[in-house]
Amino acid sequence: MRASIFLLAFLVSMALMTVEPASGYDFTLDIFGNADLDDDIDQADITYVEGIINGTNGATNLSDANYDGQIDANDIDHIRQIINGTEKKLTLIDGCDDVVSFDLPIEKVAVAHMPEFIVALGEFHRVVGVPSYMLTDDVLTEIYPDIKNLPEFGKTGSFDMEALAAINPDVMIVWDRYPEEIEDIKELSITVFELNTTKNNNKIDSFRKELMQFGYMFNKVDRAKEIISSMNEIEELVKSRVSAIPEEKRVKGISMNSIEPPKARIMGEKWEIAGIIDVAEGKLAQSGSEMDIEAIVGWDPDLINIWYWSGSPDQVYGSDKWQGPRAVREKKVYKDYYITSWSPEIELLVLDYAMKAYPDRFEDIDFNETYEGFTETLYGVKLSPKPGKTT
Numbered sequence: 001m002r003a004s005i006f007l008l009a010f011l012v013s014m015a016l017m018t019v020e021p022a023s024g025y026d027f028t029l030d031i032f033g034n035a036d037l038d039d040d041i042d043q044a045d046i047t048y049v050e051g052i053i054n055g056t057n058g059a060t061n062l063s064d065a066n067y068d069g070q071i072d073a074n075d076i077d078h079i080r081q082i083i084n085g086t087e088k089k090l091t092l093i094d095g096c097d098d099v100v101s102f103d104l105p106i107e108k109v110a111v112a113h114m115p116e117f118i119v120a121l122g123e124f125h126r127v128v129g130v131p132s133y134m135l136t137d138d139v140l141t142e143i144y145p146d147i148k149n150l151p152e153f154g155k156t157g158s159f160d161m162e163a164l165a166a167i168n169p170d171v172m173i174v175w176d177r178y179p180e181e182i183e184d185i186k187e188l189s190i191t192v193f194e195l196n197t198t199k200n201n202n203k204i205d206s207f208r209k210e211l212m213q214f215g216y217m218f219n220k221v222d223r224a225k226e227i228i229s230s231m232n233e234i235e236e237l238v239k240s241r242v243s244a245i246p247e248e249k250r251v252k253g254i255s256m257n258s259i260e261p262p263k264a265r266i267m268g269e270k271w272e273i274a275g276i277i278d279v280a281e282g283k284l285a286q287s288g289s290e291m292d293i294e295a296i297v298g299w300d301p302d303l304i305n306i307w308y309w310s311g312s313p314d315q316v317y318g319s320d321k322w323q324g325p326r327a328v329r330e331k332k333v334y335k336d337y338y339i340t341s342w343s344p345e346i347e348l349l350v351l352d353y354a355m356k357a358y359p360d361r362f363e364d365i366d367f368n369e370t371y372e373g374f375t376e377t378l379y380g381v382k383l384s385p386k387p388g389k390t391t
Contacts, residue, residue: 026203026205027039027205027206027208027209028062028209029041029209029212029213030062030092030093030094030209030213031062031082031090031091031092031093031213031216032062032063032064032065032066032067032090032091032092033045033062033065033075033078033079033082034062035048035049035052035060035062035063035065035075035079036048036060037060037062039208039209039212040212041079041082041083041216042083043083045065045079046076046079046080048060048063049063049065049071049075049076049079050076052071053071053072053073059071063075065078065079065082066078066089066091067089067091067099067101082216085219085221087104088103088104089101089102089103089104090102090104090216090217092213092216092217094192094193094194094195094213095176095193095194095195095196095199095200095206095210096176096194096195096196097196098194100191100192100193100194101191102170102171102191102193102217103170103191104217104219105218105219106126106170106171106217106218107126107170108126108128108167108168108169108170108171109123109126109127109128109169109170109171109172109173110127110128110129110130110153110164110167110169110171110172110173110174110190111124111127111129111130111134111172111173112130112131112156112159112172112173112174112175113156113173113174113175113195113342114173114195114210114342114343115127115130115134115140115144115147116139116140116143116340116342116343116344116345116378116379117207117210117211117214117227117343117344118173118214119140119143119144119378119379120223120227120344120378120379121211121214121215121218121220121223121224121227122220122223123214123218123220124144124147126218127147127150128150128151128167128168128169129150129151129152129153129163129164129167129169130147130150130151130152130153131152131153131154131155131156131159132152132153132154132155133155134147134150134152135147135148135150135152136148138338138386139338139340139383139386142381142383143375143379143380143381143383144379151163151166151167153167156174156175156177156178156181157177157178157181158181159181159184159185161184161185161188164185164188164190165188168190169190170190170191171190171191171192171193171217172185172190172191172192172193173193173195174192174193174194174195175194175195175196175197176194176195176196176197177197182194193213193217195210200342201266201268201287201341202268202269203268203269204231204235204269204270204273204346204347204350207231207342207344207346208228208231211224211227211228211344212224212225212228227344227378230344230374230377230378231344231346231347234347234348234350234351234370234374235273235347235350237351237365238273238274238275238350238351238354239273241354241358241361241362242273242274242275242354242357242358242361243275245275245358247277250275250276250277251275251276251277251302251303251357251358252276252277252279252299252300252301252302252303253267253271253276253277253278253279253301253302253303253304253305253327253357254278254279254280254296254299254301254303254304254305255267255271255278255280255304255305255306255307256304256305256306256307256311257288257307257309257310258307258310258311259306259310259311259312259315259316259319259322260311260315260319261290262290262291262292262293262296263288263289263290263291264280264284264287264288264289264291264296265280265284265287265288265307266278266280266281266284266287267305267353270341270346270349270350270353271353273350273354274350274351274353274354274357275354275357275358276303276353276354276357279299279301280299283295293321293322296325297322297324297325299325300324300325300326301325301326301327302326302327302330302332302357303327303332303333303334303356303357304316304325304327304328304332304333304334305333305334305335305336305353305356306333306334306335306336306388307336307388308335308336308337308338308339308388308389309388309389310389310390311335311390312335312390313333313334313335316328316333317331317333332356334356335387335388335390336349336352336388337349337352337385337386337387337388338385338386338387338388338389339352339385339386344378345374345375345378347374348370348371348374348385351365351367351370352367355367367385368384368385371383371384371385372384
């Protein structure tokens, strides 16, 4: 309990602390002007470009800050403007490796995915349209109640292009699963920030990088760093408890998108950090593939996890087909909370997985209190974790 209270106090006070650079994580901030290829734009980038001009440093792919095809004193001026938040144009490489230039300030945004990041940045008042599901989402309507009054533009894969044209956003944030749809959006002269679902499913640092890019786009860099610091605190807590567990003593698990039909998903870095061996890793055609229960029984996982959107432990315990794995025999089939991994709350999922796999290592941590403190720090609203859906 004492550690839980300490963590809660740390998170609540995070916004009041001096912001430190989001250093030590495995990403390069893909914004032109980040000449030294670290995770921030600062005086060091000015110094680096001065070195390029003087012939003492080699040019990097992000040295051309104003993206005019040459590296000169104008790039130094542009970097200063980025640092001061006065630049009129920002050019970056989005999640799908496309070079995109944004006219600043951004006034109107359509958010198809990752809305929680925009709420946490304090910039959701710029949103002029959302997909239909967001209008009734249990979490979004709590952290930003006015979302219910926003125009909607349909569902991913079948966006209403007339509705998008009517709201006429400057920028749209959308994932990459429907390339033809994205091209249709661009035909409306909407600048698109495209999210890479493969990278984001595999690496939490991809979220950190995109959050920092949003911070520069909306002139909320310090706030982006605060959010990353809160995410890092949860992750470091988990690592401190499980990283020393030897491989042979680690829990083996499998995560299911659905129970009937059985579809397994790859958990990637989320389970690596939580100290769980994913028995499906390298054995699926793709994450979310349907598979034979016999294969799962043969892998004999210690733990079975069920995605928040469908299925329940009772389905597994009550099915003759699922009898056999250690997880079923020992009643270690768990259901995700209704927490999206496409938000800063992904680190809470990591904590929850680790607590379920190694409860004895987290006896002093109250997940509900930690969740409440984390969400209050992020959104200004203290939330309680919601149960996942079972149908």
